[in-house]
Amino acid sequence: MHTRGMVAEDLYELKSVKNPVLSPVGKRFVFVQTVINKEKHDYQSHIFVGEVEGGKVNQWTFGDVKDNSPSWSPDGKWIAFASNRSGKSQLYLLRANGGEAKQVTFCKNGATNPVWSPDSSKLLFETHLAKAEKIIDRDEGEKEDPLLEPMVVERIRYKSDAVGFLDDKNQHVAVVDVVTGEVEQLTDGERDYAAGCWSPDGSQITVTADLSDDPDYKLVTDIFLLPLSNKKLSKVTNSNGFFGLPTWSPDGNYLAFIGHEKEFESATLSRLWLYDIRTADLRCLTSEWDVQVGDVAIGDFHSGTVNPGAIWTSDSKGFYFIASEHGNTGIYYRSIDGEPSPVLVENQHVYGVTVNPNTHEAIVAISTPTLPGDLFHIDFKSGKKQQITYVNADMLSGIELSQAEAITFQAPDGWDIHGWVMKPIGYKEGKKYPTIMEVHGGPHAMYANTYFHEFQMLAAKGFVVVFTNPRGSHGYGQTFVDAVRGDYGGKDYLDVMAATDFAVTSFDFVDETNLGITGGSYGGFMTNWVVGHTQRFKAAVTQRSISNWLSFYGVSDIGYYFSEWEVKGDLITDTEKLWKHSPLAYVDQIETPLLILHGEKDYRCPIEQAEQLFVALKRQKKPTTFVRFPESNHELSRSGKPNLRLERLNHIQNWFVKYLL
Numbered sequence: 001m002h003t004r005g006m007v008a009e010d011l012y013e014l015k016s017v018k019n020p021v022l023s024p025v026g027k028r029f030v031f032v033q034t035v036i037n038k039e040k041h042d043y044q045s046h047i048f049v050g051e052v053e054g055g056k057v058n059q060w061t062f063g064d065v066k067d068n069s070p071s072w073s074p075d076g077k078w079i080a081f082a083s084n085r086s087g088k089s090q091l092y093l094l095r096a097n098g099g100e101a102k103q104v105t106f107c108k109n110g111a112t113n114p115v116w117s118p119d120s121s122k123l124l125f126e127t128h129l130a131k132a133e134k135i136i137d138r139d140e141g142e143k144e145d146p147l148l149e150p151m152v153v154e155r156i157r158y159k160s161d162a163v164g165f166l167d168d169k170n171q172h173v174a175v176v177d178v179v180t181g182e183v184e185q186l187t188d189g190e191r192d193y194a195a196g197c198w199s200p201d202g203s204q205i206t207v208t209a210d211l212s213d214d215p216d217y218k219l220v221t222d223i224f225l226l227p228l229s230n231k232k233l234s235k236v237t238n239s240n241g242f243f244g245l246p247t248w249s250p251d252g253n254y255l256a257f258i259g260h261e262k263e264f265e266s267a268t269l270s271r272l273w274l275y276d277i278r279t280a281d282l283r284c285l286t287s288e289w290d291v292q293v294g295d296v297a298i299g300d301f302h303s304g305t306v307n308p309g310a311i312w313t314s315d316s317k318g319f320y321f322i323a324s325e326h327g328n329t330g331i332y333y334r335s336i337d338g339e340p341s342p343v344l345v346e347n348q349h350v351y352g353v354t355v356n357p358n359t360h361e362a363i364v365a366i367s368t369p370t371l372p373g374d375l376f377h378i379d380f381k382s383g384k385k386q387q388i389t390y391v392n393a394d395m396l397s398g399i400e401l402s403q404a405e406a407i408t409f410q411a412p413d414g415w416d417i418h419g420w421v422m423k424p425i426g427y428k429e430g431k432k433y434p435t436i437m438e439v440h441g442g443p444h445a446m447y448a449n450t451y452f453h454e455f456q457m458l459a460a461k462g463f464v465v466v467f468t469n470p471r472g473s474h475g476y477g478q479t480f481v482d483a484v485r486g487d488y489g490g491k492d493y494l495d496v497m498a499a500t501d502f503a504v505t506s507f508d509f510v511d512e513t514n515l516g517i518t519g520g521s522y523g524g525f526m527t528n529w530v531v532g533h534t535q536r537f538k539a540a541v542t543q544r545s546i547s548n549w550l551s552f553y554g555v556s557d558i559g560y561y562f563s564e565w566e567v568k569g570d571l572i573t574d575t576e577k578l579w580k581h582s583p584l585a586y587v588d589q590i591e592t593p594l595l596i597l598h599g600e601k602d603y604r605c606p607i608e609q610a611e612q613l614f615v616a617l618k619r620q621k622k623p624t625t626f627v628r629f630p631e632s633n634h635e636l637s638r639s640g641k642p643n644l645r646l647e648r649l650n651h652i653q654n655w656f657v658k659y660l661l
Contacts, residue, residue: 009646086103244309
């Protein structure tokens with residue numbers, strides 16, 4: 001059969017499967033499948049139900065909708081999910097034997113994140129309310145556009161990359177009776193609350209919130225117990241870090257959750273914690289385990305995946321969880337009195353898991369560099385593994401994908417750096433190929449053994465692709481991930497250059513005269529920094545980047561604290577430090593043709609970062625082009641408008657074709 005490589009436009013053909021949830025008896029499972037509507041250039045997500053035995057899968061919801069967050073009732077009779085089919089997100093129910101979906105919430109500002117009560121009679125959920133609004137207020141449909149009014153800002157945190165400028169609404173937690181439709185609000189006030197889990201007896205729930213006196217500066221997230229009888233909150237954690245994803249043990253004695261105490265600010269490893277309900281004893285279970293708990297793998301395909309937190313076994317003696325280590329995400333088991341042990345750790349990216357607490361069988365969402373993502377049935381006791389879905393099999397049958405070969409090399413100071421190299425499609429022995437260095441964002445994230453559409457597209461066009469995890473990345477321990485703080489553009493830059501040296505000297509197919517570099521966010525910062533410190537690369541593409549820490553401090557939604565945590569400089573007393581680490585300070589040394597890509601509604605790394613860099617280069621008449629993506633935030637490459645994601649990919653490819661091929 002004739003095959004070809006992946007092209008940017010294939011993004012429209014790929015299907016994403018995610019967020020599997022097993023039924024209480026473990027015979028069936030539900031999941032979300034997302035596709036792109038080619039005519040509307042938008043996403044559609046639907047609920048699918050599969051059989052564990054035999055692998056039969058059926059689509060249960062249809063139409064031009066976004067259905068998500070499926071949750072099986074404990075009695076096995078219902079599937080709850082959130083959907084925008086009414087115009088904004090509300091909660092719906094499907095009978096376990098099929099039929100039409102029934103709407104159960106009619107909240108004025110929508111409802112999300114359904115969590116079943118143990119007796120299957122209620123759903124815990126989240127909604128937004130303004131001061132004067134009540135939980136019983138209903139959506140009255142579209143209204144005429146109001147008159148424009150000025151926005152009065154009094155808080156230092158007044159915008160978010162996820163939602164834009166913050167309004168006067170706060171997120172609150174409520175419950176709805178699925179039979180009567182009666183809704184009860186559980187939290188109030190001018191703070192945001194997130195729904196957690198139910199106690200096994202249904203008398204309490206958990207919520208997470210920052211109720212500190214000075215939340216814009218304290219920057220913590222605590223876990224609280226909330227008894228339904230009196231709604232009086234009691235704090236589980238100590239207002240000294242970020243904690244979330246609580247899950248209750250089946251016997252009601254423990255809460256397990258994930259978090260950290262900000263020992264290294266944003267570079268702190270997330271760990272497992274256990275709270276004894278009976279004694280109020282709180283302890284960290286993985287303080288001596290130098291591994292990041294949770295999935296921190298970076299990709300450009302799946303979006304909106306759910307971390308299930310700690311998944312308890314029925315005996316309440318331990319739980320399963322996801323962790324990220326050495327370029328892989330896997331599944332581990334931890335008993336409450338033991339040590340973490342690997343259960344499913346291979347060269348792959350586990351991006352979702354649901355476990356039968358009685359049989360230890362699981363449905364696992366897995367991706368690799370040549371597998372965009374599918375669901376597998378795995379018996380954790382026997383190790384038996386069987387693929388259930390093949391959602392992209394037909395589409396991929398005529399496409400050749402490049403394998404990712406793991407590499408390890410040493411930085412100048414002797415630190416081991418890990419990464420991968422991908423050969424171009426149609427590779428021929430003895431031929432040299434232009435090579436592109438990819439630098440991930442974060443920086444506290446991790447390239448992994450996962451599918452990356454951009455990488456496959458570039459390999460198909462004839463490029464070698466090299467991607468690595470320089471210091472500052474997750475997956476290699478606390479010292480490694482913390483090493484970049486205060487040293488942006490220092491040894492992390494040397495790691496990137498060491499990767500370049502290793503590729504050139506180790507692989508005779510790498511053309512050292514035709515090198516390119518690209519990256520987004522922190523990867524964009526590093527791209528800017530690299531071309532300001534070396535002319536080794538013939539072309540570069542910087543995406544959603546940082547160029548000037550001085551202005552970033554004041555314009556980013558996280559600028560004031562991220563700059564202090566990461567660069568270790570502030571706008572008031574240490575402007576020299578911020579400028580020293582700013583790529584814009586070295587713009588006079590940039591000779592490499594630089595393509596600048598940026599979203600116009602990026603509040604994480606605002607577009608003024610790109611504007612400054614572009615004008616500074618143009619003023620010197622340096623080769624550069626600036627591409628602005630309308631209505632796009634920091635997540636453009638992963639969840640932006642599909643047509644703009646496509647444009648982004650083609651701009652990257654065409655720039656490197658122009659200068660390297």
